Amino acid sequence: MSSLLRIVRFTRSLAPLYTAIIIASVLTSVAALAVPFLIGHATDTVAGALAGETPTGTAVRAVVLIAAAVLLAEIANTVISNVGGWFGDVMSNRMRTILSVRYYDKLLHLPQRWFDSEITGTIVARLNRSITEVTNFMKMMSNSFASMLITTLAVLTISAWYAWPLTVLLLIVFPVYVWLTSLTSVKWQKLEAQKNEQVDIASGRFAEVVGQIRVVKSFVRERGELEDFSRRFRSTDATTRAQSSHWHRMDVIRRAFLNLVFFAIYVIIFVRTVQGAFTLGEMVLLIQLMTMAKAPVESMSWVIDSAQRAIAGSRDYFRVMETPVDPRTAAMMAARPEGSRDGEADGAAGSAAALVRSVPGAPVVAFRGVDFAYEDGEDVLRGIDFELARGEKIALVSESGGGKSTIVNLLLGLYEPSAGSIEVAGHPSAEVPLDQLRSRIGVVFQDASLFSGTIAENIAYGRPEASEQEIVEAARRANADAFIRRFAGGYEQVIGERGLKLSGGQRQRIAVARAMLKDAPVLVLDEATSALDTKAEIQVQKGLDELMAGRTSLIIAHRLSTIAEVDRIITLRDGVIDEIGSPAQLAASGGIYAQLLDLQSSGDTRRLARYDITA
Template identity: 55%
Template sequence: MRSILRIMLSVRELWWLYAAIVLCSLLMAATTLLVPFVLKAAIDYITLVVNGQASGVAPVIWLAALLLALDLLNTLFTNVGGYIGDVMATRLRAILSARYFEKLLSLPQRYYDNELTGKIINRLSRSITEVTNFLNSFANGFFQMLVTVVAVLIITAVYSWPLAVMLAVMYPVYVWLTAKTSAKWQGFEQEKNTEYDIAGGRFAEVVGQIRVVKSFRQERRELDEFRQRYSKTVAITKSQSRFWHQMDVLRRVSLNLVFFGVFSVIFVQTAEGVFTLGVMVLLIQLVGMARTPVLSMSYMIDFAQRAVAGSKDYFAVMEESPEAQSGALREVGQGAATTTDAVIAPETLAGSEPQPSAQIDKLPIVFEGVSFSYSDEESLLRDISFEIPAGERVAFVAESGGGKSTLMSLLLRLYTPTAGRIRIGETDIAALPLGALRRQVGVVFQEPALFSGTIRENIAYARPEATDAQVEAAAKSANVHEFVSKFAQGYSTEIGERGLKLSGGQKQRIAIARALLKDAPILVLDEATSALDSKSEQLVQDGLELLMHERTTFIIAHRLSTISAVDRIITLRNGRVDENGSPKELAQSGGIYAELLALQASATKRDKKRLRSFDIQL
């Protein structure tokens, strides 16, 4: 239960709501406990009237009115507590969900490399739902149950201490039997949660790529695999439920034996004249009140076990290490955007000697002995060293999987080098806040990454505060404005998930407009025209030319025409820098670039296949 307590302590700002729920539950318990005393008084008075020892019905009417008042108050406290509980549960869910999302935003790229998106989403929904459901039911039920049990034991002891002892014995017995159930039950629950997470992860993948599924006619296979996951949960549930109910039989039999003894004592002592009829009714009702908390304890423990299992998954994510020196975390999580929102200060980038005139667009980018591995296996990159002067266009060429994209990820600090460092000027980028670093880099991916929403929202993604005029200016520069003007809603047109309502060329031009509006001095291009038709390619290329103007540009090249137009080419072979020079120099060197030019001129199938191994198109 420590994880549940940990969650309660982490949302201390809701204490007043929790206290209000507890107060309502205590008042509900009080109104319920008073009812047997009113009934006792009514029965005793009616007995006196029947025996001729009293007359008049006024006292009975007043007692009936008191029962009505208690019922009305109980109804009021029940519904007030229920309302507060609903609000608290929703606020709790909002807080825990936001913190979970905040944590995910702060985690390094490595975390996402090893997790399915759908699994992450499913874990959020399941874990937080189970935790909030338990805390809500706990607040509404536990304290009411506790007060009821204590009051019943005290009141019963006043009339008969043996009865109180028998009632008191059943609680530790029940808790002990339940505790023996808990650990094994949670093991079953964890197995089910694993299957649910895998199924949920695959479900999200399939829905997100439904065109691929339908195109390859794999609907049946995906459905069968999905059903198999849930069939496993059914099998696990059978074992889990069998075990739970076997233990429940033991618990209930123990309770039944205790209650047999309790009712026997009450009936015998009433028959012997020890208790009046009113006292007998009072004790029977109190015993009934003692039985209800014990039985409801089973359901509360069930909720608690699910919440414990869910909270373990929740805290497993919350305990993941965030990105090193995460400026993004400070911005999102702590509201400290005033420091990391700023563009990198010139004196910071210039090194130990402050140079107020220095600007990032005037500083070189240097890789010094950079090595990197995605795991403990052999390094993908080894001792990479080169310097890119400010404003230069550089193309990276290597065979598929040769580390081109990884180099760009290291520049963005999506990953951290296992050795070496990357500098801007004299400043190691590892010493810079992430938010400040990444604001200096614009990216256009080969596959444009757009979000659902409007065209305007996507263009202004890096600068939500941009004016309509600024958005439109970027759109015109990227050849977006013309096709947007044809839409009835213009820049307010909804483009669907990942921009599915747009063509490939339209999406790519929006991605370029987004980078133009960001106006970062460093640009990373994962060849943005390789998958386009010739007309779209020309429009996109025009936008790229404007985007690259006077920016330090890193190009992951997929076309020879793009490679030949850069200032410098860096080729990678076996994870190392093989060549570094201008297109003219490397065309004569006999290396990878010269090989590509030779392959371009060849018409043989083998040479064309070799060319494709570099992800290069003619």
């Protein structure tokens, strides 16, 4: 239950709603407890009239008034329970909002390494499942647990007044029943975790397949994907059978014990009534009270079942929430939106960091003896050392997998070097908050990575506050304005998920416009035109030339003509810098760049492809 208590602490801003729900539960319990007393009194009144002890007219008036009191109690119960239910619904939805926003906020600030080992669809499935299970349980508990607890305590007190053996038996049945139920917890939760794992994997694959449906259809993999999806869900059948068998075996034992104890309770009530210790009304009162006490006991298995699901879900939730974040996200996380600040601190939030200013005369970017390895593998970069001066254009060239994109990822702070340091504007990048670091860098990736929504929204993604005029100007400079205006919706044209309604060249020109509007002093081009045909490449390249004008640029090149226009070229071989020099210097050095020129002259496209180079 510590996980559930942690959820309560995590959402402590909901305390007013919790209080309202508890008050409603108390009033509901009072109204419910009044009914057995009223019916018991009516029973004694009727018995007295039948025995001739009470005049018939008096008895009729009395039972009518009692019936009216029962009606009022039931109406009060109905109204108050629905008011409490309304508060419970609001609380549940608010809790879902808080937990979801906190989860999303956490995901946005987790290091890239964490995402490298996760499937996107699984992350989403885990969010939906865990939060749904937690909020459903908390809603159920808030609407019923308090009233059940109050009613049970009241029944114990009242039964002790009439006959203490009844209270003793009730005090035995509650803990024993809960103990028998808890015996199933360890095995049940283990089996539930196995089911959740398979469902999360299948759901993750489902999302992945939907996102790559063209690939699935092109390779005729519909049947294979369906079989894999079905296999994972079918595997949960055996787990569910074992889980359910264990649970229901224990339920038989629990209910048998419960029935034996209540057999003893009813025997005591009936015998003592026959012996004259109780009136008929008191007998009816006690039977109703015992029925009220039995209901929460019988529902205990359902409560514990829901609690176990919620505990499993909360563990998955907090497993993500406890993942360490990069300390440089402190300033970013300090500005979380409302609903994401409730509950426990992640240890990263703090006051917003002061703006880091450039050191006069320092290089814009500098790599100082940088080594890097993914996880615990072999280093993919070793001793990387170079500087990028203001306004300089540098191209990175290597074989595929030679470390070019890794250098870009390190510059963007997506990963941390295992040795050495990276400086930006004269400051170690490790000391620069990530939002400030990335605000200085504009990126155009090989994959344009657009979002669903309008063209204008995608261009303004890095500057949401940009005016319409600024968006249009960026598109014009990116050589995109003409094709945008040909759409029926113009800049408000919805482009679909990942921009699928656009051609590759159009997507890249939107990406170039997005980088232009961001107007960062450092530009990174990560093979920005390598996936395009010649015509689209020329169109995009015009936009890139406009974008690079006056900027410090780091280019992962794939066209020799682009490489020839840069200030310096850095060639990488097996993760180590092989050469650094101007295109003219390296053309005569006999190194990688000179070899590429020779390959281009000979038309050896196969060997050029090893370097991601097209002639």
